[in-house]
Amino acid sequence: MKTSLSRPFDMLRSAGVAFLRLGEAGQTEFEAGRIRAVRLAAVLRNTPWMMAANLANAAVAIVALVDNPMHVWVLVWAAMVTAIALLTGLRWWQNRDRPERETASLRGTRRAVVFAVVTSGLWACLSALFYYYATEHQRLVIIAITVGMTGGGGFALATVPPAAIAFSAIMGIGSAFAIAEAGELIGMNLFALYVVYAAIIIRSSFALCDSLTIRVRAQLAADEQRDVIGLLLNDFEENAADWLWGLDRNLLLRRASPRFFEEVATGEDKVYGRPLWEVMPFMDNGRRFLTDVHGSDELRRILHDHAPFRDFEICVVRDGELGVWSLSAKPVFDGNGAFVGFRGVGRDVTQAREARGRIEYMARHDSLTDVGNRVLLNEDLGRALSRLERFNEGFAVLLLDLDRFKQVNDTHGHGAGDELLREVATTLKALCGEGDTIARLGGDEFAIIRAVRDDPRAAAELADRVVNALSQPFVLASGTARIGVSVGIACAPIDGRNADTLIRHADLALYRAKGDGRNRYRFFDTSLDAAARRRNALEQELRAAVAADALSLHFQPLVDSRSGEIVCAEALLRWNHPSLGSVSPAEFIPIAEDIGLIGRIGTWVIRKGCETATAWPETVRLAVNLSPRQFGTPGLFTMIESTLRECGLPPRRLELEVTESLLLNSDSAVESTLAAIKGLGVRIALDDFGTGYSSLSYLRRYRFDKLKIDQSFISDIETNADSRAIVDAVIRLGRDLGVSLAAEGVETSGQYELLRRLGCGEIQGYLVGKPMPAAELERLMDSHQAWDDDRITA
Known part of the structure; x- marks a missing residue:
């Protein structure tokens, strides 16, 4: 039973609280309390005018209803209105100097609503009790007073929507009661007009409430920002390494943070009222040891210019040591544009400058x-x-x-x-x-x-x-x-x-x-520049020649020293440029290696040489030089294998010549590539043997098919016993290892005959044949396959 009775009571109480919170939608509890205080303060400011209006309208009613049959009751009513107005006015007077409250609870709103109910109830009685007995003239006065009090009271209480609604509703109830009693059509029309006015008042109340909410929220945000700035500023002045200072219109120091006095090591009484350039511990002589710093005269000039400046570094001395301070400031002007001083900040940048110097040193x-x-x-x-x-x-x-x-x-x-x-x-x-x-x-x-x-x-x-x-x-x-x-x-x-x-x-x-x-x-000297220009030109032209397939092959024959038959032909690259003429391989091959073209050129030489060699007799091999740089290009073994297969040239007819420079810095990749190529059946020859970094360990480490004796040993073999002994030793070594020997650069019949007696198997040189085009070599092979003794000695 108790539960069933308390439930309606709780619902009624909740509805009452909701009514008191009208206009507070979307507000936090903190915001609601602050906004409530602002609204009530606005009502409080209007209190004297509201009470004056109550007293004036009560006096008008007494005078207008002086001959009304209910005049005695009018006086009683007026006395009650006057008493409430005087008591309310007196209370306002007593509290007028009190500061406005920062926050207010719902109790303040409730009091405002009670005040509105009591006040509006008294003025509703004017219509409900006296309108029926009034004359036509008196009724007009009552209607005028009622409408005026409704509008004035409603707008005076507009910042508190529950109070404004209560005031307007009770005034409306009183008016409706009086009009229903009188039963006049004009009264009904006036009541409808009253309802419109009441709606406008209530709508304006809510609009004003929203406006106050926005304003208070903005003020709260500003207060919060000001508090944060204040806290940060206090923390900055107490803990930061920077310090603040301010000058007046005469450039005299008038304010500074505690850190400033720590930096200048002087008390407030000794620095206030003095120019800033006299307060700072300048060390003008120290500028000889520091760059991009300023002295006292320069600071005075920049301050007299009344212009903002930033990171103005000055040289100071503290405890006998040089330091650097950085000053930044902006001028302050009053409303008329007159200069009133500087507000600035300073900091010690000695360590930062030293760090910057170290960074700059490291960068250079x-x-x-x-x-x-x-x-x-x-x-x-x-x-x-x-x-x-x-x-x-x-x-x-x-x-x-x-x-x-x-x-x-x-x-x-x-x-x-x-x-x-x-x-x-x-x-x-x-x-x-x-x-x-x-x-x-x-x-x-x-x-x-x-x-x-x-x-x-x-x-x-x-x-x-x-x-x-x-x-x-x-x-x-x-x-x-x-x-x-x-x-x-x-x-x-x-x-x-x-x-x-x-x-x-x-x-x-x-x-x-x-x-x-x-x-x-x-x-x-200028010849170097000319050589560099030629090299640059050769680089450009060589790229174009390779792209246009403008290189060609010549072939130099090697003959069997016993039978005189051509047994091999070495492919030699040639480049005949339209304007530069014939360019030596000794000049353009290193360039090709430097600019990364040697792999492409080497592939072309092997393919072109194999295609050409397929037309030669089965007993004639093709010899091709391999550059050490070619071993740095991927797919060398695959390229050789596919070329032999596509051209139909037996692997035994291809002979690849490598130099000792390749073997000097060889690694496992070079060794495995050479082994794989040899595994195809391709012959491997060691070119220029006896020069450079010759080592007998190469012969044990790699299985060569041929050793080519360098021409430097052949040129004086007829006259130099040492050269002849070396050649003889190499030939014997090759014979013992089971590899063939070839001599390069043979130009005389005496050299040829001596090499044949020593047992050198193959002869190459101008005596046998110069490098020649493929067609000429083929004609030579067709005309005679052997070099008889008469031709050798001719």
Whole structure:
């Protein structure tokens, strides 16, 4: 039973709370309390005017209803209205100086609603009790007072929607009761008009409520932002390394944060009222040791300009040590645009500047050797060129490339290589002067910029000292290392007046020094430039020739020394350019290797040679030289296998010639490739045997089919006993190993006869035949297959 009775009561109470919360939709509890306080404060501000309106309208009603039969009750009613108005006004007067509340509970809204109900109830009585007995004139006065109080009270309470609704509803009930009692049509019309006004009041109340909500929320956000800024500012002033300061219109210090006084090590009483440039502990003499810093006079000038500035660095002294402070500030102007002072911030950037200096140093210096890098070289080269243009001061660029450095890495390890580079850098520092620039360009390459005025001999003297010093043994942790250095020199303005030209010319001179035997220096001359231009032209033309299939093959025969029959022909590449003429293979083959064309060219040579050899007699083999660079291209074995299959040439008729340079740096891939090619049945010949890095271990490690004796031993075999002994030993060695021998460069019948007596199996040279086109070789083979004794001795 108790439960059934409490449920309607709870529903009624919930409805009452919901009514009191009208206009608070979507608000948090905190926002609702703050907005409620603002609404009630607005009602409170209107209280004096509302009470004055109550007193005035009560007086008007007394006068207008003086002859009304209910006049006594009108006086009683008026007394009640007057009492409530006076009590409410007195309470407002007593509380007028109190600060506005920050928040308000629903109890405040409830009080406003009660006040509205009581006040509107009294004014509703005016219509409900006295309208029926009033005269026509009195009724008009009652209607006017009722409408006026409804509008005034409704709008005065508009910021509190429940109070405005209660006030308007009760006033409407009173009016409806009076009009129903009188039963007049005009009253009904006036009531309808009243309903419209009441609806407008209620709608305006909700609109005003929404407007206040938006305004209060914005104010709350602003207050929160201000509080956060205040907290951050307080924390900044207490804990940050930066410090704040402010100047007045006379540039005198008027405000500063505590950190400021810690930095200047002076109390407030000694700095306030003084110019900032007198307060700062300037060290103008210290600017000799620091760059891009300012003194007291410059600070005074920039402040007198009344212009904003940022990161204005000044040189100061603290505890006897130099430091750098950074100042930033903006001027402040009043509403009339008059300057009223500066507001600024400062910080100690000594450590940051030192760190920046270290970073800049690292960006311009090599981390391994602590000499300059390309960045520093380019900057100093630019400064040297600027001095050349302004003062005609000549200088030289020396490019250095260490000789045999790779052997040190291979023999002693990369750690020793790094140690050697550091030792070289130390040596160069000792040899160069303070005005010289030393830079490591990468790997084992260095560069030096040397002031020479008008005397290039100064560069030559330095280069000579460098060559001699770096030729001495270096004692490393892993042992003693011996290297050398090649130096190329270009002098400005003789060899160029811009950086790119000088570097390129010095590089050409370095290339010449290396070509002349290394461990020496060379100056640039115009012939080097011409050679470089020709090489560049050859690179471009060679690419075009390969693309256009403009290369050709010639063939040089090899004959059997006993029978004189042609047993083999070596394919030799030829390039006849329309404008450059015949270009030697010795010139364009290295270029092809450098620019990565050798693989494509080598494939073409093998394919073209095999196609040509298919028309030769079965007893004649094709010999093709393989460049060491070809072994770096993928698919060499596959290409040879497919070429032989497509051309129909038996593998035994193909003979591939390799040089000792390939074997010197061979790895497992080279060994496996050679073994696979030999497994096809292709013959492998060792070309130029007896020169370079000849080693008998090659003959045990690789199974060759032929050894070709280099022509340097053949040219003087008739007159030089040593050459004859070496050739005889090689022939005997080949015979014992079961491989065939071929002699290159045979040009006389005496050489031919001697080699035949010594047992050399094959002869190649101009005596037998020069390199010739395929058609000419075929005619030669058709005309005679043997070289008889009469032809040899002819």
